[in-house]
Amino acid sequence: MIDSILEKMTLEEQVSLLSGADFWTTVPVERLGVPKIKVTDGPNGARGAGSLVAGVKAACFPVAIALGASWSPALIRQMGTALARQAKSKGAAVLLAPTVNIHRSGLNGRNFECYSEDPMLTGELAVAYIEGVQAEGIAATIKHFVGNESEIERQTISSDIDERTLREIYLPPFEQAVRRAGVMAVMSSYNRLNGTYTSEHHWLLTKVLREEWGFDGIVMSDWFGSHSAAETINAGLDLEMPGPARDRGEKLVAAVREGKVEPATVRAAARRMLLLLERVGAFRKTPDLTERAVDLTEDRALIRRLGAEGAVLLKNDGILPLAKTSLDRIAVIGPNAATARVMGGGSAQIAAHYMVSPLEGIRAALSNANSISHSVGCRHNRLIDVFKGKITVEYFKERGFKGAPLHVETVDKGEFFWFELPSGQLEPADFSARMKMQFVPEESGEHVFGMTNAGLARLFVDGRLTVDGLDGWTRGENYFGTANDEQRGAVMLEAGRTYEVTVEYEPSITNEDGINLIAVRFGVEKPLGDADIEAAVETARNADVALLFVGRDGEWDTEGLDLPNMRLPGRQEELIEKVAAANANTVVVLQTGGPIEMPWLGKVRAVLQMWYPGQELGNAVADVLFGDVEPGGRLPQTFPKALSDNSAITGDLAVYPGKDGHVRYGESVFVGYRHHDTRAVEPLFPFGYGLGYTRFRWSEPRLSASEMSSEGVIVSIDVTNIGDRAGSELVQLYVRSPKAKVERPDKELRAFAKLALQPGETGAAILKILPRDLAYFDAEAGAFRAEAGDYQLIVAANAADIRFVIDLPSPSSYLQPPSY
Template identity: 65%
Template sequence: MAVDNLLAKMTLEEQVALLSGADFWTTVPVPRLKIPKIKVTDGPNGARGAGSLVGGVKSACFPCAISIGSSFDPALARAIGKALAEEAKSKSARVLLAPTVNIHRSGLNGRNFECYSEDPHLTSEMAVGYIEGVQGEGIAATIKHFVGNESEIERFTMSSDIGERALRELYLPPFEAAVKRAGARAIMSSYNRLNGTFTSEHQWLLTQVLRVEWGFDGIVMSDWFGSHSTVASVAAGLDLEMPGPTRDRGEKLVAAVKNGEIDAARIAESAHRILDLIRWTGAFTDVEMRAEVAEDRPEHRALIRRAGAEGTVLLKNNGILPLNKNDTGTIAVLGPNAAEARIMGGGSAQINAHYSVAPLEGIRKALAGSNAIFHVKGVANNRLVKLYRGPVHIEYFNSTDLSGAAVHAEDIDLSERFWMDPISKTFNINAFSARVVFTYTPEADGVHVFGLVSAGRSRLKVGSQQVIENWDNWKRGANYFTAGNDEVRKGVTLEAGVPVQIVAEFRSPIAGDGGLHLNAIRIGVELPLGEAEFEEALKKAQTCDVAIVFAGREGEWDTEGNDLPDLRLPGRQDEFIARVAAVNPKTIVVLQTGGPVEMPWIDNVAAVLQSWYPGQEAGNAIADVLFGFAEPGGRLPQTFPLTLEDNSAITGDPAVYPGKDGHVEYREGVFVGYRHHDTRKIKTLFPFGHGLSYTTFSWGRPKISAEAIGKDGLKVTLNITNTGKRAGADVVQLYVRPLAPKVERPDKELRAFRKIRLAAGEAKQIDLCITLRDLCRFDEEARCFIADAGEYEAVIAASAEDIRHTCRFRLDEDWKLSVGG
């Protein structure tokens, strides 16, 4: 289909129609000209399709981005991208809303788990691999969030105030690589403002940088409800307002053109790009939008399991790992994440996974037939009251007070419902009510806690008693992307084995509720753990040969919409780990978090594994590493500080974090993560790039290809030998250090890396390249990148702190690169 010819046949109204979504997930078709609609889908670790954030058609759940970043393996990212493109096709989607490449400015960002790294080079390499994998299958990737979305606090309005040097050196490079190297077809603007202007209407960002300097020819779409204007956003270069139906475009934009507020040629440019995206995805020749299906592919299962192990980081090991499956003795499997499969973070990254494997299940499979595994939970780590899982009946009313006859009913298997689209063509998603009913049978006597969260108004009855009133007293809080209230809790005494009917009533939000217009309800019920289970777990740890504590967080903590309160493990987990270690010297801690945590017990445990959120094969992947069926292939993509206060964004000044008066100031500039710790000589808990192996490696002395770097760059060559008794992988990292910088610069910066897999006794030569761009800093006055003449070191390291060799070289004269170079 010739896009130019098609565009010429379109009326202004039809062109404008293309610039907004039709609904939550599709673009607007133009039947007269046989222009089809296309579907987009979240997200980074799975293709959810058009279903709810909870429930819906099942999909494969892959490891989260920080786990993929930990692999230091762009080829793995490429394989995952390819598989996710296949998943997108199963949902009849042509655009995948991923990857997320914002930088880990701190460990508190609620979406830290969705992003690859604190380092722009590592982020860029992983993103390029991922995008190539996705787009190689004809699915368009959407790199996000452009730019400065490093926190979830006041995310819809906060201005990220970032100097141009930090933007050019840290925050923009992954997007630049995605455009120039991977040919990304779409970019999503962020919610926040950048230096005072919403990114969705930021002329400098969307036109000057993206299109003029980088040559981007794809589409720019808003984050959902993230556009705020009719003329300014279009003029700045925002092509697509999402979701639909339109709020600020449509008739308003047609009128703006006719009134001379914006040129019709600008509308045509954006419409042309939308048409070109439709053409690129093949939708003109394959117009059918098929029903979404769940495709549980064996090859995807295998890839997820392998990727989970590749991203697992062995932080500490006193020789206890790997465990010998034939001689483990008795094992106490403890902690809140042992029997719960923590496979993903929260927010828009959620999907309805085909299945999930908990670590306890994975261990039992690994030790099939063993009677030596004992499980006690001991402590809890959930932020919200536990969901009820079982039959739930919902009745719907086309009124806001449950009046009239029910117009629809459905049965689901979870006490949470998130409504994105109308349940029928006659149903008003903005003015409805619902009654949610299920029967709960307690397993033990005691005071059970009920929790109620809603985006919209709600109330809860337990039996005949109204327990929670969240209707007239509803207040917007931290849940459901800040469109829901803070959880309201109430204790009710229940008797074991005696069923009780639970009834929740819901109505859609009313004017003045603020935030996004979302509809959701969540009903939790649980009998809280007491001291008896804590003590029972300690006794089991004391009597067993090995204690494995599965600790960390889950998707209610690591989630879009909220930042974390601190870097401590929630609840009593730190105390629990310390007390388990005190009674069992063979204590192994397996952490599942979306970022760094403090570890006050680190000196007293035998081993620590960081397993992040590794997808639906979580328990199998973790067991593979614990028992040595797979190597712990990960290296930290983010610095683990000793304490939160060691982070460069945590200064005690709220203007720097979390923000003040609508602005958050990135005063640390380029000194983020290891750049901060290295340069300021601040001790870490575990440095960037750190990760241990089950085998040993010998690194030969590197050779550098020349004493002076020229236009073709330099090459550093060295030999790596596996000196151990088993196969394994090592990651060689190359940092560049200016020896006499003319301005303040980080001590060193990652410029190349290589993951190398070797059999026992095997040796290989690897090459690492340095370019002139790798020497550069950004000069705000000259508005260009400058490599200063002088002496440099190529630092060959196993982590930011584990330096193995250095090679000196020089640049004989200053070298400059324009921003469009």
């Protein structure tokens, strides 16, 4: 069927398939019955074609680092299946996920979107995710291929990575997705790789991806991430996104006519696009692009379970789990207590069906809600609190707010990120919008209004210009680097009085990099100070236990910018110190997208890392704190004692964050625990670390063979739950290699098994390794090499908790090229 359609297509029709029609759909060829299909973000929920900050509601699942902490491929496969259903509810056939870039610096703004610092763990979870999604007939899109481990200058920076490091650390998750899961789509990254844009990188997209690994799906650009006609398609990029065509269309037709692109190259790319449509069933049934909100009981239960499975108990001196019946007074404190921080920022955002805050979850878990007191203490937000309430929006056909509004609507949040304007008569490059709202402060005093805009905007309070986002506008870090840094203005307000707030917005001229977004965000807040911290301390002092919810949110952990450091923002560290001094029973619950420094660790009784676990946040927190379930998570990323202990933070700007348009991966393969173990840098918490509520006994390991062979070796370990509670144990298998002609890490993860056991129950961890698991990549030979000799198998509960070391001879050398 596909070849029959291809034979009838003109060159222009073939080329039309190779660019999007708009932001989210492909181009149909109605003459030949070729339909359009829709793609959708993202990794923790299917948003559909709506705004990043609004639109049809969807189920919000945990972010990737929380899934990485679960170490549970089976659960993640279930999540993939659920996400495929959510994609269908948005009329989408392609899900733009998963993200499998590696945790490198600890500061990456999208650290939360990635599974782990380890390629083996990342690959296992990605395979499970893809299998779940694609079993339902939805295409998964693994991204970002490759070298996108930072958001700094990401559209242009060159990630300079040697081939050995690529083959051992950064490429394996993509390879596993292709070879094992049959992923249907790959998204190229924005950055350059060793000087060449990945969207134009023939070695990457054709030699490695297609010829070595046998990939037969499509390669699409990240949005606005392609820069040429001939170079991209000759390299192997099939689909330019978003549409309409910028570097394809007539330019690509001309390139064929001029002999810069072979007609067969266009035909092959068009064929892959048609194959994708066939694989997702678009030819069998015309895709219904209608978007619906589908809130399923089974999705709610799965999200809640995943939240607990990814929760990592970092410290516990016995205070957890809390007994529901023995606590008369509980203090719930902190900037993340009453507000549900359920996801990171950027393109992963969705409009969740609902969001349960920790305070709400704890109240629901306890029969005596009157025993709970709450205090905020301090703020940690990077941007002023977004305005919430009735907002009337008037849209005008041209700039300048001329004449009568063409369209009027009412919304409830002061953030707009327009992929599609509400009327087809409005042009994205030439319209204006006026937002009108009323604000009634609860307290008298100074209030701060803030606004950031991709475009030009001004904010007025009672007709007086308060925030100027027009004069002197310059690009900053918001909205993927297309908006200005937040502009602020302070106003003295009177409690109970009604103030008229107006925002006027117009789009700006096209940005020089071709990314032209239209967005505005505005808000107002009354700053917190010493009195608010003291109020939180008093709340803690009068309680039996203080539950302190701190961390970050999606303004910090977001696409578009990296973190400034690894400390808690705002006055949160001060809040922890003072609350802990007032109440000896202080439990800290963290929500971050990666590691943080903890100078206060010795002053609190327990620390629970919850990440951003989706819409059931509060319920999952309560489940763990009160022992209804155990914290099932183990760290997928090393937590250093200090940022300077990270392998990428060397003081050399060329290594991080980059210099003169290049970022050099100078640490080579020594990322995460590979660095800490090999360089003897003691971490705060090691890779794979996590506590539970019960105890386990491990048997002596059993091996299926006394030496390595082509069939591999199976290691079996019996694990018994010797405690009085159900719980889970993680068994990790590392390989330690003999001296080679290149320096190798002290040990490398090669297999793992997570066992859920009832009290008294015994389960078997079955761990298999193959000859390639002993190997490193020999760049001179262009192959994976393992010399004959004596290796060691290290059985561990985490990278620092080694239970058994087993000698394993390998009598034969192993040499395997990448294309096998």
